[in-house]
Amino acid sequence: MFRILKDLLRYNREFALGAILILLVVAMSLASFFSPYPSGLQYVAPFDVPPSWGHPFGTNSRGQDVFWELTFAIRNSLLFGITVALLSRLIALVVGLTSGYIGGVVDRILMSINDTFVVFPPFPILVLVYFIFKDHMSWALLAVAMASLGWPYDARLIRSVALSLRTREFTTQSIFSGMSTRQILIEEHLPYVLPIVFATTMNNINWSIGLEVTLSVIGFTNIETPTIGTMIYWANQHTALVAGVWWWIAFPVGLVIMTFIGLYLLSVSMNEYIDPRSRLSRMGGSA
């Protein structure tokens, strides 16, 4: 594990850059535990102070320090992204592994369901969910709704690997040694697809944070929980740009773009690492 990391850092510039960006973002979210101000509280700092030594990212029109507010926001956004990613990975793994291993009619049924979910536009459906639940809209509900829309691409990817695993000798051997289907899927096939699952997790976190930001900025989530999206929402509510409080918008947007690019670079470099041919050509050998 440690050697893989060292290899990746040395031979893969994308991985190194992505790792640095994500480390910064994680450090930022961990800083929230040392915040002098409690999360979400208003009127604790002077209004609209530009970035200075006392307030590195300035303060906003709600009387909050942008830096410390941002630490809470990025922590909540990351947690949300990870929750959605984990939930949807679970669905993708179950569907993908089962579909690939069992095959036949089961595969065809699961894949038609999969292809059905692929074409759904998530945004109108999530807006519909918000419209119905309104004030009952919670963090958990949104996470579940997004997770149930975010799995199909990766389920198909996992299935394609599982299809090839089924014909491998060790699978036949497991069947002859009396392992149940569930045991084969979890103990034998799962380890093989885990690297891909890691890579897709990064993409899925990106996807869910992006949607969360979108819904929050319009005001379609619980706007009292600080996230990157709700921060921009409040900045817009106070017309921060017109008022010249640009630091209220620039820092959250900058940080979230950093997160997106960092996660994306990690996912790309992991994908490359998984594919040995591209890894060799990068290390200077011949593919």
Added chain:
Amino acid sequence: MAAYTLYVLRRFGQFVLVVFVGINIAFFVTHATPIDPITAAIAATTRFSQSDPQAVQMTREALRELYGLQGSLWQQYVAFWMRVAVADFGPSLSAFPTPVSTLIWRALPWTFGLLSIATLISWGLGNLLGGLAGYYRRNVALKLFGVVASGLQPIPNYVMAFVVLVLFGYVWPILPITGSSQINLPQGWTLAYFESVFQHALLPVLSLVLVGTGAWFIGMRALVSNIVTEDYVTYAELGGVDRRRILISYVMRNALMPQVTGLALSLGLIFNGAVITEVVFGYPGLGNLLIRAVYAGDYSLVIGIASMSIIAVAFAALVIDLVLPLLDPRVRTA
């Protein structure tokens, strides 16, 4: 031709399944909740005034009928399907008495235009440059484009649209940032109107293209750099075939099919991006209509838009899938 018929039938079956599941989700979400839309609507209208209890009761009955919420759950389910089947979701409450379907039909062309132009540009540009980048691997300009395009690609549409809006509306205000045309301009086939529509579409299209191009570029580059190593390409090169011809007719044509399939598969996400971009730029398409419907508490309009977007995207994906075999003889027989 029998194979093609079978293919069409299978794809059509998939389309029916998408619509069926989608509409069921819409019904399930709106009915399996403890929140009564009628109570919510009445609470919204009577919040600031005294109302006669009898009038409230009458409103309640009228809304129940309007929203198709009468009778048992099964009856409501059937009624819901009847509404979808004829694309009639009743009158809109916020734009009473205009029917929901009229509002949707009015917004649909804007969404369709924005989406199709942005997709054509980003898909075409991404594939063309991606193909070139896969073939001429040492070209510095193409490499640079790849770095920029893949750096922009993970940024979600909303954030990108927002950044574009700030850059061109606040930092360097040269383009109109909201609406679909100048407000006081009469609609019609005049040059001035046309020019105004073009100007207003620039920023939304730009922000969609900035995000959208990267994925096609990366996909095409990977496909082409795989195909280039195949024997038939080496053979053609040794045989002295013009390199441009090798790239266009031998390499890119083969790589194009997965990209068309990919287009059909990602239509849902593309639609999603277009709708979100509309919200940022106040573009009068489905996305904007949806947001305004939610703010106005317009129950039938929200359901109508959600259902119609699912059907529209599924239909567009079906069309692409049906055209695909006509482009590629291999799919016809497979």
